Amino acid sequence: GEAVPVAQRGSWTSFLKSIASFSGDLSSLTAPPFILSPTSLTEFPAYWCERPELFAAIADAKDNEARALAVLRWFISTLKDQYTSRNDSMGSEKKPLNPVLGELFYGYWPDINNRGRTTLLVEQVSHHPPITAYVIENKSKGLKLVGHNAQKTSFSSGSIIVRQIGHAILTVSGTEYLITLPRLRIDGLWYGSPYIELTDTSYIVGGGFLSTIEYKGKGYFSGKSHQFKATVVPLPGMGGSATKEQVVEGLWHDKSKYTKGPHASSSATESFHDVASRQKEVVTVVGGEPDGSQGDFETRKLWNLVAKGIREGDYEVASKEKSRIENDQRQMRKDEAAEERKWELKHFKRQESDPLYEKLGKMAKISPPEEDYYEFLANWPQSLVSN
Numbered sequence: 001g002e003a004v005p006v007a008q009r010g011s012w013t014s015f016l017k018s019i020a021s022f023s024g025d026l027s028s029l030t031a032p033p034f035i036l037s038p039t040s041l042t043e044f045p046a047y048w049c050e051r052p053e054l055f056a057a058i059a060d061a062k063d064n065e066a067r068a069l070a071v072l073r074w075f076i077s078t079l080k081d082q083y084t085s086r087n088d089s090m091g092s093e094k095k096p097l098n099p100v101l102g103e104l105f106y107g108y109w110p111d112i113n114n115r116g117r118t119t120l121l122v123e124q125v126s127h128h129p130p131i132t133a134y135v136i137e138n139k140s141k142g143l144k145l146v147g148h149n150a151q152k153t154s155f156s157s158g159s160i161i162v163r164q165i166g167h168a169i170l171t172v173s174g175t176e177y178l179i180t181l182p183r184l185r186i187d188g189l190w191y192g193s194p195y196i197e198l199t200d201t202s203y204i205v206g207g208g209f210l211s212t213i214e215y216k217g218k219g220y221f222s223g224k225s226h227q228f229k230a231t232v233v234p235l236p237g238m239g240g241s242a243t244k245e246q247v248v249e250g251l252w253h254d255k256s257k258y259t260k261g262p263h264a265s266s267s268a269t270e271s272f273h274d275v276a277s278r279q280k281e282v283v284t285v286v287g288g289e290p291d292g293s294q295g296d297f298e299t300r301k302l303w304n305l306v307a308k309g310i311r312e313g314d315y316e317v318a319s320k321e322k323s324r325i326e327n328d329q330r331q332m333r334k335d336e337a338a339e340e341r342k343w344e345l346k347h348f349k350r351q352e353s354d355p356l357y358e359k360l361g362k363m364a365k366i367s368p369p370e371e372d373y374y375e376f377l378a379n380w381p382q383s384l385v386s387n
């Protein structure tokens with residue numbers, strides 16, 4: 001373990017052993033300090049919109065086919081932020097802070113160059129297992145993304161395998177797209193420098209088109225990491241255009257090009273997307289209280305001292321504060337049980353199944369067609385309501 005500080009080698013080895021003999025909720029395992037991230041998982045949904053004008057561009061597409069490609073382009077553009085940004089900012093993947101039930105995170109990306117203002121709302125809707133629900137909306141463009149995330153983890157030949165549970169529904173002026181999530185493999189554990197590779201397949205289906213996105217690591221389509229191949233086809237019976245199949249290939253954290261279809265025929269190097277062509281824009285955090293301040297359950301306020309301790313290497317403060325938060329949580333759950341009430345979610349209502357997942361999933365023959373979902377109650381805090 002080269003990247004592991006000498007003093008933490010023993011605890012890293014025992015952490016790896018506990019992962020290997022454990023399956024389920026990894027977030028609850030205690031990890032050595034060097035691998036801790038100061039960021040809570042409630043902040044991760046912001047990765048969906050760090051290139052806000054690519055999100056806005058979906059609304060400007062001229063027909064169903066152009067829109068399917070715009071949705072795919074935006075989706076691919078988010079992957080670098082979702083899956084490699086901790087390596088870029090902290091040197092490796094790190095263990096995020098495990099959100100508490102009811103934790104909230106609010107923010108926005110400003111309206112620049114007529115792209116419209118985009119707002120973000122996140123709520124931790126379950127603690128065991130961790131489930132995070134979110135909404136991202138660009139009202140002036142008629143765009144809304146509502147989704148939730150959970151993970152099932154297992155361990156296989158030295159790597160953590162993460163199956164993502166949950167999905168997102170993107171609504172473009174009344175047309176819905178179902179977005180499913182890729183599988184992850186976390187490699188580099190032994191060396192103490194974990195990184196993510198995406199595997200298997202994810203789908204985007206709606207608006208008369210189906211995109212099937214295959215992910216491969218080193219040594220499959222080419223010798224490079226982070227490869228993908230996306231195939232876009234019109235759905236049968238949707239009156240799609242004459243175009244049959246379009247294929248886009250490349251690296252999801254870098255460049256990709258059309259390799260089949262009308263855009264590929266003109267020139268073999270016709271670009272589809274270059275992630276570096278857009279600057280990433282981090283979300284501006286706002287408080288959800290009526291006066292614009294942060295409440296006690298808002299991520300940055302709740303974890304302030306823990307995050308500061310981790311950033312400054314003061315792990316004693318970090319762990320003391322973390323224990324305080326966890327003890328408060330245990331007490332709240334006890335009080336609720338004693339008073340026979342349940343914690344109430346603020347922005348979402350859990351539903352047993354998602355009719356849209358079932359409808360759109362069926363069109364694309366995606367299984368399993370059964371997934372719960374968190375319905376957004378459309379109650380944005382005042383500080384995020386457009387002015």
Ligand code: 0T9
Binds near residue numbers: 164
């Ligand atoms: C949704 C994303 C997700 C969340 C994270 C697996 C993981 C928790 C879930 C899937 C986002 O849209 C995308 C990116 C990164 C994912 C995290 C990476 C990670 O390692 C953690 C898990 C729970 C761990 O912390 C494992 C232990 C750790 C020591 C390995 C670095």
